[in-house]
Every structure is written in C-alpha cells, then in structure tokens.
Amino acid sequence: MKQALRPEEVKSIYNQTYRYYDMLHTLGTFRMDEKGRKYLIKKVVQPGDYILDAGGGTGLTALRAAKRLNKKGKIVILDFSEKMLEKAREKAHKLNLGQKVETKLGDLYKIPFADETFDSVLSTYSTCPLDQPIDAVKEMLRVMKNNGILGIAHSTDPKNKIAKWLSSKIERIIWKFPNVSFGCRNIELIEDIRKLNVEILEDKIIGFASFYFRIIILRKHK
Numbered sequence: 001m002k003q004a005l006r007p008e009e010v011k012s013i014y015n016q017t018y019r020y021y022d023m024l025h026t027l028g029t030f031r032m033d034e035k036g037r038k039y040l041i042k043k044v045v046q047p048g049d050y051i052l053d054a055g056g057g058t059g060l061t062a063l064r065a066a067k068r069l070n071k072k073g074k075i076v077i078l079d080f081s082e083k084m085l086e087k088a089r090e091k092a093h094k095l096n097l098g099q100k101v102e103t104k105l106g107d108l109y110k111i112p113f114a115d116e117t118f119d120s121v122l123s124t125y126s127t128c129p130l131d132q133p134i135d136a137v138k139e140m141l142r143v144m145k146n147n148g149i150l151g152i153a154h155s156t157d158p159k160n161k162i163a164k165w166l167s168s169k170i171e172r173i174i175w176k177f178p179n180v181s182f183g184c185r186n187i188e189l190i191e192d193i194r195k196l197n198v199e200i201l202e203d204k205i206i207g208f209a210s211f212y213f214r215i216i217i218l219r220k221h222k
C-alpha cells in the first residue's frame with residue numbers, strides 16, 4: 001500500500017484539479033467509479049433521508065443522489081477543498097438542485113456535525129487519500145443515527161494475480177503525478193470495519209482492467 005500524502009498536499013491537489021476532476025476520474029477509471037456511485041445510491045438513499053456525502057468533492061455522488069430525494073430529503077456535501085465545493089455548488093445550481101444540496105467545509109477526521117445527525121452517509125472514493133481511513137469511517141458512524149446505513153466505495157487491489165500486477169504497475173506510474181492520481185491509493189478497510197459495532201450488509205469488489213473498487217455497505221448498531 002502506498003504511503004498517503006500529507007493532508008495539506010491532498011488539499012492542494014484538489015484545489016488545483018477541481019476543473020478537470022470529474023472528467024479525469026471518470027475516464028481514468030473507465031467509468032467504474034460511476035458504477036460504484038450508482039450502486040451505492042440505489043442501496044443507501046431513501047427519498048426522505050438527511051444524508052452526508054463525506055468527502056463529496058464536486059458532487060458527482062451527491063447530485064445524483066439528490067435526484068432521488070423528495071421534498072423532505074436533503075444532502076450535505078462535506079469536503080476540505082474550497083474549490084471542489086465551489087464546483088459542486090455551481091453544478092447544483094445549474095441542475096436546479098440547490099434546494100436539496102448544501103455544502104460544508106470541514107475535515108473527515110473531525111466532521112463538524114453533532115452525533116447522530118444523519119439518516120445515512122455516503123463515502124465514494126474519499127477514504128483513499130487518507131492516512132488513517134478507519135478514523136474517518138468512525139467519524140462517519142458517529143454523525144449517523146443508530147440503524148443508519150453507511151455506503152463506502154474505495155480503491156482496492158484486485159484479487160486476480162495478473163490484474164494485481166498490472167494495477168500495481170499503473171499505480172506506481174500514476175503516483176508520480178499527484179494531479180493525475182489525486183493522491184488516491186488502493187487501501188483495505190474491511191478488517192478494521194469488522195472490529196466496529198456494525199453489521200456488514202454487503203462487501204463486494206467491482207472492477208475492470210486495473211481499476212478495482214471495494215463496495216462496503218453497513219448498518220450502525222447502538
């Protein structure tokens with residue numbers, strides 16, 4: 001596993017790449033990222049939910065999720081990159097989703113909301129750049145109500161030996177260009193998640209060529 005970049009570096013990357021993030025992330029992963037987003041939204045989002053999109057960036061997940069919400073439902077995009085959030089607001093406005101989408105500047109390690117605020121939480125690819133991803137997951141659980149559903153998608157090593165070899169070669173090259181890798185690396189969370197007071201509802205890997213994502217859906221217990 002690659003060593004995570006420092007948070008200041010990660011923030012600076014996103015504040016520089018916000019203009020082309022959507023295009024590069026989507027094309028660079030052969031749209032597998034979109035597949036993960038759609039899957040999680042379908043499984044996690046209920047029409048009247050108050051939802052947190054943790055590390056939501058430009059809103060690729062949140063804006064899609066907002067379309068499933070009714071008048072009562074709302075989604076908050078939390079991120080520490082001002083520029084990514086600016087882009088998310090611009091897109092929400094264009095899509096006429098401003099009423100359903102809010103943005104909040106803040107850190108995933110110290111989410112600026114009280115305990116048990118949200119019905120559900122989404123984290124698509126936001127744990128990959130973190131040095132201690134499980135600490136962010138604990139924060140996501142803290143701000144979610146009991147029995148709430150947390151949906152996570154993160155980059156992972158493929159299981160197949162050839163795909164794993166290819167993936168590590170590509171990761172090594174891309175890692176040299178932080179504004180292309182976005183500081184995202186393959187991580188593993190499931191073993192740490194098993195130690196938490198949660199019920200794992202789904203755990204599966206989706207992928208193509210050298211890009212594999214792990215989808216984890218869990219329910220918070222008291």
Ligand SMILES: C[S@@+](CC[C@H](N)C(=O)[O-])C[C@H]1O[C@@H](n2cnc3c(N)ncnc32)[C@H](O)[C@@H]1O
Pocket residue numbers: 007010011014025054055056057058059060061078079080081084106107108109123124125126129130182184
């Ligand atoms: C790979 S992007 C994912 C964005 C979005 N969730 C998506 O599906 O496209 C990672 C996001 O996490 C944010 N991020 C990384 N570390 C963070 C931290 N410590 N606190 C808040 N946001 C963070 C970045 O600014 C970036 O927007």
